[in-house]
Amino acid sequence: MSYKTRSEEEYIAFVWDAFQGNYTNGKYEFASLAFHLLYMSFVSFSIWQIRVIREQDFRNALVGFLAESEAKLLDADTPFNFYEKMKESQIFRFLKLIGCTNDHVGEFAKFVKLRNKIAHPTGTVFFNDQVSIDAEIAEMMREVVNIQQHMRPVILEVYGRFLVESSDIEEREYANPDQEIEVNLIHRSYVSQKDIDVCLTYDLSKHQTHTNFPAIEALHQSLQRQYASG
Numbered sequence: 329m330s331y332k333t334r335s336e337e338e339y340i341a342f343v344w345d346a347f348q349g350n351y352t353n354g355k356y357e358f359a360s361l362a363f364h365l366l367y368m369s370f371v372s373f374s375i376w377q378i379r380v381i382r383e384q385d386f387r388n389a390l391v392g393f394l395a396e397s398e399a400k401l402l403d404a405d406t407p408f409n410f411y412e413k414m415k416e417s418q419i420f421r422f423l424k425l426i427g428c429t430n431d432h433v434g435e436f437a438k439f440v441k442l443r444n445k446i447a448h449p450t451g452t453v454f455f456n457d458q459v460s461i462d463a464e465i466a467e468m469m470r471e472v473v474n475i476q477q478h479m480r481p482v483i484l485e486v487y488g489r490f491l492v493e494s495s496d497i498e499e500r501e502y503a504n505p506d507q508e509i510e511v512n513l514i515h516r517s518y519v520s521q522k523d524i525d526v527c528l529t530y531d532l533s534k535h536q537t538h539t540n541f542p543a544i545e546a547l548h549q550s551l552q553r554q555y556a557s558g
Contacts, residue, residue: 329524329555332515336408340369341471342493356455357446360464364443368416370434372407373518374479375422380517383486384424408519416440426478436471480526486517486526491547495540505550512552524555 331337347362349355353537379401390398401413410419419436430437442464446454455461490513494500502508512521519527528551537542 329514329521330509330510331517331518333406336406338410340366343369345428351461354458356458356461357453359361360455360461361446363465363468364439366506367472368419369408370472370520371419372410373520374482375410375419375525376518377479377482377486378422378425378549380426380464381482381489386422389422389425423475423478426482428475428478432474432478436472436475437473439468464547476522479523482491483519483523483526484530486519487513487530490517491530491532491535492538494547495538495542496544498541505547506554509547509551521555521557524551525557528552528556542556 331340343362343365343417347366350357350359350362371421387402390401393401401410404410404412409501417437419442420433423433423436424430442454454462475506494508494512497503501512514524517523530548532541532545535541538544
């Protein structure tokens with residue numbers, strides 16, 4: 329939806345513009361590279377959300393990583409830092425924490441292999457026409473939807489924790505619920521519109537006995553008012 333730093337927002341806007349521009353002008357090979365960066369950004373945001381809400385599981389999944397890589401993954405203050413000390417394809421293994429199988433992980437990661445071929449001088453253009461790149465994009469989007477479906481419980485956990493932690497108006501960062509949502513839900517957890525659509529299905533009844541239930545309800549109503557799609 330939005331990003332906590334201007335540079336992150338500018339980066340995503342730049343990559344999207346690169347995709348659109350190259351696609352419109354028939355430079356499908358470069359459009360594919362840009363779309364891959366968007367795809368991997370989405371994957372990174374999902375892994376970030378897993379790390380936020382299931383930190384111990386995330387730590388357990390680091391077995392086998394070099395100590396330097398492990399520290400980098402745990403200390404990263406943005407998902408854009410995940411790849412500094414690890415191979416790009418390794419990031420997909422963390423999706424097993426949300427129930428994805430090895431077969432799923434293989435499907436998610438196969439686009440990295442093709443991207444690597446495109447990124448080197450092979451003397452071959454892999455995407456010569458719109459039909460071929462449209463097929464590739466459709467396949468990638470199927471995997472995006474697959475990941476989103478597996479991420480649904482994580483998103484609900486992220487949102488539930490946010491509601492409880494932000495329910496004390498005196499203690500939270502912003503008294504204004506709209507600001508609190510933007511900074512400490514959307515920015516902190518890299519929440520997308522699809523994620524918000526999941527949040528809007530959250531069952532508030534589990535918090536009815538909470539001391540700050542009126543504030544929890546007000547946050548949820550603010551989310552509905554500001555971000556409900558369609």
